[in-house]
Amino acid sequence: MKLKKKIGKFMQRVVDHAMGNGLMQEETAASGEKYITPGISALIRRSGAEGCVLLKNDGVLPLKEGEEIAVFGRCQLDWFCVGYGSGGDVHAPYRVNLMEGLGNMGAKYNRPLAQAYRAWCGSEEHRADEGWWGHWPMNHPEMPLAAHMAESAAKTSDAALVVIGRAAGEDRENTLEKGSYYLTEEELAMLDAVTAAFRRTAVVLNIGSIMDMEWTERYGERLSAVLIAWQGGMESGNALADVLYGKVNPCGRLADTIARRYEDYPSSGHFGGREYNEYAEGIFVGYRHFDTCAKEAVLYPFGYGLSYTEFRLMPKSLKRSAHGAGGPEGAVTEMVVEVKNIGGCSGREVVMLWCHPPKGCIEKPAHVLTAFAKTRELAPGESQELTLKCDDKAISSYDERRHAFLLEPGEYRFAANDVEAGSFLLQETAVVEKCEAVCSPEVNLRQRILDNLPGEAAVKRDKAPILGDVASGKDTMDDFVAGLSDDELEALTRGHGMMNSPLGAPGNAGVLGGVIPGLREKGVLPVVCADGPAGLRLQKYCALVPCGTALACTWNCELVEELYRLVGAEMKHYGVDVLLAPGMNIHRNPLCGRNFEYFSEDPLLSGKMAAAVVRGVQSMGGACCPKHFACNNQETKRNICDSRLSERALREIYLRNFEICIRESSPHTVMTSYNKVNGVWSHYNYDLVTTVLRREWGYEGMVMTDWWMQKSGSPEFPKLKNNAYRVRAQVDVLMPGDMGHVAKKYKSDGSLLKTLGQPEGITRGELQRTARNVLELVLKIKYGEKGEKR
Known part of the structure; x- marks a missing residue:
């Protein structure tokens, strides 16, 4: 196992080098001050507490001050603060686990038992292994619990707290195995021993997405309480302690349906396909299915959650x-x-x-x-x-x-x-x-595109354009783009070429806008992007906020907006312009590895939460980039898998949340997804990006790819390939900037300008249209109203 891990990490370093040494956070340690944006810790703690969902309680919670509790389960120390990958790998200045939270609360807990866990978890043999990219742990192996340990603890402790944790991540799906979706034999043995020894046992679930909960019925009255704490960010332990001791009355509600069995989910037979998935359930996702035709399969319904009051x-x-x-x-x-x-007590x-x-x-x-x-x-x-x-x-x-x-x-x-x-x-x-028919073979897409090709801007001029003059009103955007050369127009359609660009903060995800000297001389400043939903993913110490599912379970848009306003302040501190967030794909299936990043099975809740994130960040002058547009509902072969679904399901479920976010918060950017939608990759999908997003919804911002894209030619216009195919669809920018995945390669593949001016080739009007979208973003976040640089 150790050899396999060493080989895996070595191979990952090779990949990191090819991609610019900025992708995998475990290879890029943080440096500098442990800066904490004023006020953000308190909001993270409050958000983590409000997201906790109480599923069962016979009165054991809230715990009483002065009574001793016995805490079981290694996650009391090795807490999962968030999931893994671009949506979670944040260098937090600190992380509070459960035992630290209890200590900060002044709680009385069984010291000998706590010491036993500290010794076992801290030993070289059993220390938590965080893995490497795509090979992260789904759980940490549990300490074997002998019956006499539980019996000994029960002699002095009034109640037991059992902690069970799970994680997944980017390129790392949940699986139908013990230790992922299901409990392990060691965890079941721990529950057996603890419930046999204690009259009152509460279970805390430290998870990022739904797992099997059928065991809660099997244990029945042997469990006094069940609480989902989710992954609450760097203040996790404090937030959970607040709820356990009644400082915060649990007011979270489920953002997903918890079914009795995995097989009860309507997508269970059509998930994880390596080439395609048929969305056979149509619009009947989550509660739309269960409340319509399978109520008996529900263990805990969407929107469910208990309180300490009534x-x-x-x-x-x-x-x-x-x-x-x-x-x-x-x-x-x-x-x-x-x-x-x-x-009898205060609550929400x-x-x-x-x-x-x-x-x-x-x-x-x-x-x-x-x-x-x-x-x-x-x-x-x-x-x-x-x-x-x-x-x-x-x-x-x-x-x-x-x-x-x-x-x-x-x-x-x-x-x-x-x-x-x-x-x-x-x-x-x-x-x-x-509406118009979209993403359907019935559509004459070629003619639709030809009917909507843009005209060319004003004739080129001799005077060198300056973007600051557009900001101040001395010049128009049309005049500015008319003064750009073909090479400058081309450069605006791609990022700088790799991750961790030297034009931005260390550890950045990529840079767009002023990617070549000629553009920077004209005042087109570099626009710096950073992952991700749970906080800034940089080689800096940044606040780690609760995962998306936890935030959705707060059902508190005002709180989420205020939290991300402070994330926006942190962006300004570190020189980050675009937060590649929120992640907002629908929880179609509980096994999706990035469900922790996303919000809900319901498009309304997802869209409202996403809009709150965007409003918060953009109120501080930065930009948000909702992702992944659209139907990115699994990690398995996500870059080639085809999501095949009806137009009704597409519009009512998988686009509806994006529409709500666009209409209510006007994000400055949007990111396409890797996957195909009905046979067409999203980064080439004219109907998604132009017909729906821009024409039907009136979106006027910039659209970027997810990091790199698949090479392909246009079926409608055979001369157009790769970047020309993308720009015709109005996907403005290829990120991080090159097609070859080679570090320090700053040139494109030449596909964009190859057909410029040829019959049915790319037109200068299309290049200028894309340039406007990019330049408007630069103006919004880099210039003041008088044309001064911010």
């Missing part, structure tokens, strides 16, 4: 505006609900507005989430009124025959959580939004 919901009114008053999505339905704390409640649509010609789920809100902290007896709104798009169904979002006639009933809130009756079919 709330009563009283819907006050439900009204719908006249059709058409809600903008492009039609009318707006508004519910006012009063939430009252009728329990999540209110979800559900719509139960009528049956019709289009098959529909039993209900859909249309809006949500979270109360402030309410003291016992205190009330708060919340107003929740949804537009017609949120309750519509996509008709593939008419290529439109429709409301079919009938009664649309609404509920606040499980309390009926009212309804409205629609007499006839209403068209909410008319």
Whole structure:
């Protein structure tokens, strides 16, 4: 095993060198000050606590001060603060594990037992192995627990806390094996011993995505409490201690359905394909499937979560505006609900507005989430009124025959959580939004592209353009791009050539914009990108925030926005312009290795959370880059696998969250995905990027590839290959910048300009269109209104 690890790390260093020595964080140690953005630690701690989801509690929680607890499980020390890969490999200035959190809380815990775990976990033989890229641990092997150890601890301790941890990551799928999706024999033996010795046992799950939970039923009353703590970032231990001792009342709610068996998930038979996956379940993902036709398969439903107190919901009114008053999505339905704390301690409640649509010609789920809100902290007896709104798009169904979002006639009933809130009756079919057919062989894509080719900017001029003059209003963007040479236009369509570019902060993911001297002389400054959703992935000490799933389980957009506002402040401190986040692909299947980065099985919750991240970062002058657009729902062969799905599923599930994010937060950039969508790689997909993103949604920002792309020619225009094919689709920038994966290669493959000016070749108008998108990004984050450089 040790030899295999050494060989693997050696091979990884070879890959790192070829890619610019900036990809794998374990090979690029942090340096410099352990800077901590003022206020961010407190927000990470609060977010981690609010994301905790209490699944079961017979009264053992909150723990009482002064009573001794016995903590079992090595993750009490070897805590998973986040998953692995570009979405998690952050050099945090510190990490608080559970035992440190309990110590900071002043908790009383069984010292001999804690010492036994410290000695075992700290030994050379059993020290946690963090692995290497794509070979990270899914768990850390558990310390064998003899029955007498549990019995001895039970003599002095009032309750037991059992901690179980899991992780996955980029290029590292969860698997249907013990130690990943399922518990190991050692973990089961630990639960057997502890529940036999203790009358009160609470289980804490330190996980980034859903795992098998069937064992909670088998242990039944032997388990007093089950709490999912997720992966809470660098303040994990403190956040969890806050919840365990009632400093924070658990107010997290599940962002995914937990089924009894893996086989109950509708995608279970169509996940992990190496060439393609049929999205056979269509729109029936998560609760849309379970609540419609498989309620008996649900162990813990979407939106579920307990509290230490109790709330009563009283819907006050439900009204719908006249059709058409809600903008492009039609009318707006508004519910006012009063939430009252009728329990014995302070807490917060999540209110979800559900719509139960009528049956019709289009098959529909039993209900859909249309809006949500979270109360402030309410003291016992205190009330708060919340107003929740949804537009017609949120309750519509996509008709593939008419290529439109429709409301079919009938009664649309609404509920606040499980309390009926009212309804409205629609007499006839209403068209909410008319669309174009996309990602379908029925479409004449060639003609669609030709009909929408852009014209050329103004005639070239002699005066050298300066971008600052555009910022100050002395010049127009058209005049500026008209003054750029073909080589300069080409350079704007690619990054600097490798990761960890010398033009940016050490450890950066890549640089775009001013990638050649000629552009920099004209004021086009380099734009620096950094991973990722859980914090800045640099060769610097940066704040490590909770994983995406944990944040979604807070159901608190205001909190997430404030957290990422401070991430935006940290970006400014380190000279990072674009955060390659949020990751927001749908949790189609619980085995996806990057589910921890992403938010939810539901597109509304995912889109709202993503919009909060974007608003937070961009309020500080930086840019966000939502990813991966679209249908990147597995890590297995992600760069070649084809996601095959209906247009309805594409629009209602896998694009809907991106649409919400785009409309509500206007991100400056968007990243395409590696995979194909119905046979076309996303980085060449004209219908995704131009037809839907830009024309239907009105997106005016820049689009970049995920890091590198597949070489290919255009089926519609055989002369166009690689970068020319990409630019025609309006995917503006190839990142990190070259097609050869060779370090310090700053030139393109020549494919973009090869057909310039030829019949059906790339046009100067297309090059200038891409240049505008890139230059507008440079203006937004690098220049002030008066044209001065920031």
